[in-house]
Amino acid sequence: MFPVMTRASRWNGYLFCLLLVAMMIYGVPQLLRYAVSQDQALTLYLDGELARDFEGEFDQQLPLRDLAIRFWGNLRYLVFREGENGVVLGQQHWLYTTEELVYPSRLDTVLTGHLSRIGEFREALARRQQQLILVPVPMKVATYPQYLGRTLPAPVARLYPRLIETLNQRQWPHVDLATAFHQPVGDDERLFLARDTHWSPRGARLAADTIARTWPELQGDRSFRTERLDESRYQGDLTGFILTSDGLAEGYKASEVVPRFETHGDLTTVTSAALFGDQGDRGIDLVGTSYSKIERWHFAGFLQQALAREVSTFAVEARGPYAAMERYLADTHRDAQPDTVIWEFPVRALLQPLDQRKSWQQSLDEQF
Amino acid sequence: MIFASNVFLFLYLPLFLAVYYLARPQWRSLVILAGSYLFYAWWRPDFLLLFVAVSYWNYAFGRWLHQYRQSAPRLAFRLLTVAVIGNLAVLGYFKYANFGVEVLNDLLQPLGIDTFTLEHIILPLGLSFYIFQAISYVVDVYRGHAQPARHFVDFAAYIALFPQLIAGPILHYRTIDRQLRQREHSWELFSLGASRFMLGFIKKVLIADSLAPLANRFLSNPDPGFADAWLGTAVAFIQLYFDFSGYSDMAIGLGMMMGFRFAENFNQPFLAMSFTEFWRRWHLTLADFLQNYVYRPLVKACGVNAGRALFVTMLLSGIWHGASFAFFFFGLVTALMMLLERRFRWVTTPRTPYNGWRHLLNLLLMIMMMGFFTTGDLAHSLQIHQGMLGLSGPGYLEPYLLASSRLTLAFVLVAVVWLVIAGRTNLRFYAREGAPYLMQEVRGWQAGLLWLGFALAVSRLAANSFSPFLYFQF
Numbered sequence: 001m002f003p004v005m006t007r008a009s010r011w012n013g014y015l016f017c018l019l020l021v022a023m024m025i026y027g028v029p030q031l032l033r034y035a036v037s038q039d040q041a042l043t044l045y046l047d048g049e050l051a052r053d054f055e056g057e058f059d060q061q062l063p064l065r066d067l068a069i070r071f072w073g074n075l076r077y078l079v080f081r082e083g084e085n086g087v088v089l090g091q092q093h094w095l096y097t098t099e100e101l102v103y104p105s106r107l108d109t110v111l112t113g114h115l116s117r118i119g120e121f122r123e124a125l126a127r128r129q130q131q132l133i134l135v136p137v138p139m140k141v142a143t144y145p146q147y148l149g150r151t152l153p154a155p156v157a158r159l160y161p162r163l164i165e166t167l168n169q170r171q172w173p174h175v176d177l178a179t180a181f182h183q184p185v186g187d188d189e190r191l192f193l194a195r196d197t198h199w200s201p202r203g204a205r206l207a208a209d210t211i212a213r214t215w216p217e218l219q220g221d222r223s224f225r226t227e228r229l230d231e232s233r234y235q236g237d238l239t240g241f242i243l244t245s246d247g248l249a250e251g252y253k254a255s256e257v258v259p260r261f262e263t264h265g266d267l268t269t270v271t272s273a274a275l276f277g278d279q280g281d282r283g284i285d286l287v288g289t290s291y292s293k294i295e296r297w298h299f300a301g302f303l304q305q306a307l308a309r310e311v312s313t314f315a316v317e318a319r320g321p322y323a324a325m326e327r328y329l330a331d332t333h334r335d336a337q338p339d340t341v342i343w344e345f346p347v348r349a350l351l352q353p354l355d356q357r358k359s360w361q362q363s364l365d366e367q368f
Numbered sequence: 369m370i371f372a373s374n375v376f377l378f379l380y381l382p383l384f385l386a387v388y389y390l391a392r393p394q395w396r397s398l399v400i401l402a403g404s405y406l407f408y409a410w411w412r413p414d415f416l417l418l419f420v421a422v423s424y425w426n427y428a429f430g431r432w433l434h435q436y437r438q439s440a441p442r443l444a445f446r447l448l449t450v451a452v453i454g455n456l457a458v459l460g461y462f463k464y465a466n467f468g469v470e471v472l473n474d475l476l477q478p479l480g481i482d483t484f485t486l487e488h489i490i491l492p493l494g495l496s497f498y499i500f501q502a503i504s505y506v507v508d509v510y511r512g513h514a515q516p517a518r519h520f521v522d523f524a525a526y527i528a529l530f531p532q533l534i535a536g537p538i539l540h541y542r543t544i545d546r547q548l549r550q551r552e553h554s555w556e557l558f559s560l561g562a563s564r565f566m567l568g569f570i571k572k573v574l575i576a577d578s579l580a581p582l583a584n585r586f587l588s589n590p591d592p593g594f595a596d597a598w599l600g601t602a603v604a605f606i607q608l609y610f611d612f613s614g615y616s617d618m619a620i621g622l623g624m625m626m627g628f629r630f631a632e633n634f635n636q637p638f639l640a641m642s643f644t645e646f647w648r649r650w651h652l653t654l655a656d657f658l659q660n661y662v663y664r665p666l667v668k669a670c671g672v673n674a675g676r677a678l679f680v681t682m683l684l685s686g687i688w689h690g691a692s693f694a695f696f697f698f699g700l701v702t703a704l705m706m707l708l709e710r711r712f713r714w715v716t717t718p719r720t721p722y723n724g725w726r727h728l729l730n731l732l733l734m735i736m737m738m739g740f741f742t743t744g745d746l747a748h749s750l751q752i753h754q755g756m757l758g759l760s761g762p763g764y765l766e767p768y769l770l771a772s773s774r775l776t777l778a779f780v781l782v783a784v785v786w787l788v789i790a791g792r793t794n795l796r797f798y799a800r801e802g803a804p805y806l807m808q809e810v811r812g813w814q815a816g817l818l819w820l821g822f823a824l825a826v827s828r829l830a831a832n833s834f835s836p837f838l839y840f841q842f
Contacts, residue, residue, distance in 0.1 A: 008809070016559070
């Protein structure tokens with residue numbers, strides 16, 4: 001004998017049946033429509049692909065889906081004042097990614113792991129006669145903690161100075177962007193977008209200028225001119241975490257104005273040595289993440305202008321800083337490698353343990 | 369296919385039940401079989417062949433065992449041995465071959481002998497469960513506790529019965545045989561089944577899946593400190609309970625909708641005051657299987673000492689859960705704890721002035737054990753245990769609280785309140801048998817509460833899509 005349900009009102013059964021009929025009326029036409037649209041149904045079915053594909057489509061097209069997403073989004077916002085998992089709502093409609101706030105319990109060990117990984121890349125580049133200049137990108141939450149609406153955890157606040165201190169001790173070439181980023185700037189010159197993870201074109205330009213100021217020996221003799229074109233409205237990536245109904249939390253979903261830039265090289269400044277076959281200036285390689293990859297921020301263009309040198313970008317989006325460097329090192333098809341590699345490295349990556357484990361739920365999700 | 373998915377809820381279930389109830393009673397076993405094969409093949413149609421082969425192997429041996437059981441008992445015993453070895457060989461290959469090769473390579477490497485690789489073998493869904501059911505069938509027929517299935521369809525329907533196919537409850541053929549021939553179909557039972565299904569759906573989709581982000585965040589930390597190791601494992605334990613007991617409720621409810629009565633699988637395991645009691649409250653049908661088909665034969669037929677038999681049984685239980693050293697240690701520690709409890713009679717003295725402390729101590733020990741269970745990886749679980757013992761520093765909850773949604777934390781609270789209410793109900797029920805309890809009869813406001821929870825769960829599923837049940841990996 002167990003204290004479990006022993007009886008239920010018949011109305012429960014009637015209602016459940018009614019619900020099943022309604023579900024069937026909705027579901028069967030979906031299935032038939034899908035079946036008619038498939039050419040290689042049997043082959044796909046045997047692979048298990050057909051079922052997965054149908055299930056994905058069925059989930060996406062469920063009429064209840066949009067309503068349900070809004071319902072839970074509204075509930076989270078109205079009751080808990082929060083967005084979806086992964087975002088932190090700040091003040092004055094600023095949004096922050098949680099990746100900048102979650103720090104591992106043994107940050108020292110994690111940092112040591114990262115530094116040895118960076119060191120391995122540094123050595124690999126040195127073997128190719130290339131100098132690595134590390135450019136740690138400050139975190140948005142550390143640059144603009146005033147909009148967070150709560151105290152910034154001390155380990156997060158101290159992360160950048162700690163890293164710079166270690167780089168100084170090890171005498172690894174680097175650029176300290178934080179000092180420049182913490183100088184007061186006007187509201188229209190924000191270094192990060194309020195509702196995006198990345199820096200603004202202003203932040204990218206400041207980073208490029210700081211690199212050029214810190215490493216004057218990198219200056220070339222090419223002339224580049226960056227031109228401001230127009231402005232466009234941009235929907236920040238973090239607004240995708242606010243899934244409320246129209247009219248609710250509008251400030252957090254608002255798009256932002258981002259100016260567009262274009263950088264032109266002045267061909268007349270190309271040296272005669274380069275024209276007649278000598279290697280001349282082999283430029284600089286920029287390895288990085290979405291901060292370099294997304295053209296909207298125009299980091300590579302600003303860097304070309306600041307250094308007066310050609311910059312080739314090797315950036316990978318959404319995979320972290322190491323993926324880009326691994327891909328860069330794997331590329332052995334180029335005739336001449338530049339002497340210097342600038343590595344744009346978002347500091348928030350240092351908060352992720354390198355040996356992060358997959359939980360059993362995550363492993364199962366992949367299996368299905 | 370997964371119960372807690374839109375395709376199951378909006379398409380498969382209504383279609384299956386419509387065909388099932390429109391079919392003549394004599395065709396219903398065939399409808400169950402076809403429906404169950406379709407349900408299983410949804411994931412990987414190729415593994416259906418293995419499933420049919422295992423079913424036929426055991427069906428054929430069941431008939432031979434019945435034929436020779438009395439006239440040629442020694443031949444029958446040999447046939448039984450072959451049947452069981454065949455089943456265990458399938459389980460061994462698909463579940464343990466990868467692990468075995470890994471261990472063998474670790475042993476060979478230091479000796480300078482060439483190691484070898486094996487193509488990664490995928491564990492077919494539900495294999496551990498349906499192999500156990502198949503074994504229970506041949507053993508029951510051999511013992512004379514069950515008649516062999518008259519038709520292959522009946523036997524295959526028993527093995528494939530989709531509500532319990534992937535993760536139990538593990539059924540005995542003798543209890544299902546009667547129901548396959550004749551079972552009750554009534555609005556009362558259907559309504560009860562629907563209510564039970566809804567309850568399980570709420571537990572899985574609304575609670576377990578809501579706890580998953582927090583548990584995942586904790587469990588992906590390779591080196592947790594004291595606070596995060598304890599809290600993380602506790603949350604993962606609660607998630608596991610709601611996930612698996614939710615699955616079991618849904619399975620039992622679906623069975624009732626089709627006229628079947630399945631065995632209960634849980635009885636408030638968080639109330640346990642010892643490891644022994646925990647296994648009397650958690651995954652009851654597995655404990656029942658192990659008792660009937662491992663422990664008792666060891667004691668009665670092989671004359672093994674009860675303590676040793678218990679040790680072997682619990683060790684096997686650990687290994688059954690997964691092919692890794694973490695599960696081996698899970699079984700080993702459980703076995704040692706149960707032997708200690710038996711030695712000092714902690715189980716047979718249920719009422720002591722220290723029951724509160726016993727309860728707390730057992731809960732903490734169980735949470736520690738979950739380190740093995742929720743990671744399935746020995747190195748990672750040892751790091752969690754190191755954290756729990758305070759050897760990795762105090763740990764920080766601040767980052768988790770900053771990064772976790774308040775909705776998730778609210779669901780942790782809901783889960784704890786649920787456990788407290790269900791625990792009190794359970795204690796009162798056994799103290800004053802016959803006294804009414806919450807959700808005993810689902811009508812009036814209790815039905816309203818159930819429908820509200822179900823509506824919330826359906827909307828949550830629609831918004832987030834499904835996530836598989838945790839026990840599918842076993």
